[in-house]
Amino acid sequence: MTEVILWRDYGRPETVLGTRSGPSLATVAEFYAEGARHAVLPSLVDLAADAEASTVQSLTLVRELTAWGIAVDWRLRLPGDAEMWPALGHLHPPAEVVDHPSIRDQWRSSYHFCKCVDRHGPGFVEIRDFRSGRLRKLIISDPRYRQAIEALRDGPPLASLPAPIARDLISAGLVGLVGARAWWLPYRVRRWPLASDII
Structure with missing residues (x-):
């Protein structure tokens, strides 16, 4: 399972809830009920790597956190064809798109909830x-x-x-x-x- 660090408030150390695992629908609903409004994925989501199961788990976790309106800090590496990123543009924008800061900026500027x-x-x-x-x-x-x-x-x-x-x-x-x-x-x-x- 993918690990995630949960917070009640964005960037305030005193509001940390601790580390949990996702990404099932029920699990993220529990995160929200627990008071989580900010999440951090410590591991890079690497679409260029061979770890298919863990990568999909991370992506589905980001999807479910987005669905619940939980702000999520995550890092993404795109495969060689970085132009596929708009397919993911409805997810909460990543804090970093490795080697593609312009994509991160485009993502942030075009993102809205319910996309x-x-x-x-x-x-x-x-x-x-x-x-x-x-x-x-x-x-x-x-x-x-x-x-x-x-x-x-x-x-x-x-x-x-x-x-x-x-x-x-x-x-x-x-x-x-x-x-x-x-x-x-x-x-x-x-x-x-x-x-x-x-x-």
């Missing part, structure tokens, strides 16, 4: 994706796809998913790949922070 999210209703998943600069809305009601989405939240091996469904979700830009693992990119919101026709 790529999903919301679950009875029998459907609604996705709102603003990463391209234009709002794209998708409704997924097919139970096979909804089941795949739930499986993807923890970053399973890509081969464990039905190939046609995985291909569709990847081509829609909703699934990230780290080596042989796949993970769901949008983060879940429980209620819209603004009127639903605004975001």
Whole structure:
């Protein structure tokens, strides 16, 4: 599991809650309930390395911390094709993008909450994706796809998913790949922070 240091307040030593492990949905909900509003990932998230499982765990932890509105300090190394970063631009901006300070600055200046999210209703998943600069809305009601989405939240091996469904979700830009693992990119919101026709 990925380690994270939790704080009640940003940068105030007296508010540290200690070191925990993530990244499950339930675990991060517990972090929030405990009072965590700031988190630090001590280890570099290295998309250029071979450690697929730990990298996906770290990315899903950042996704879940972002979903709960917990500010997270993390460091990222991108693979050779650093231009893939906008696919991650809905996550809380990293404190450092190794060898790419301009990407870090772009990320920070373009970030806003609810940039790529999903919301679950009875029998459907609604996705709102603003990463391209234009709002794209998708409704997924097919139970096979909804089941795949739930499986993807923890970053399973890509081969464990039905190939046609995985291909569709990847081509829609909703699934990230780290080596042989796949993970769901949008983060879940429980209620819209603004009127639903605004975001």
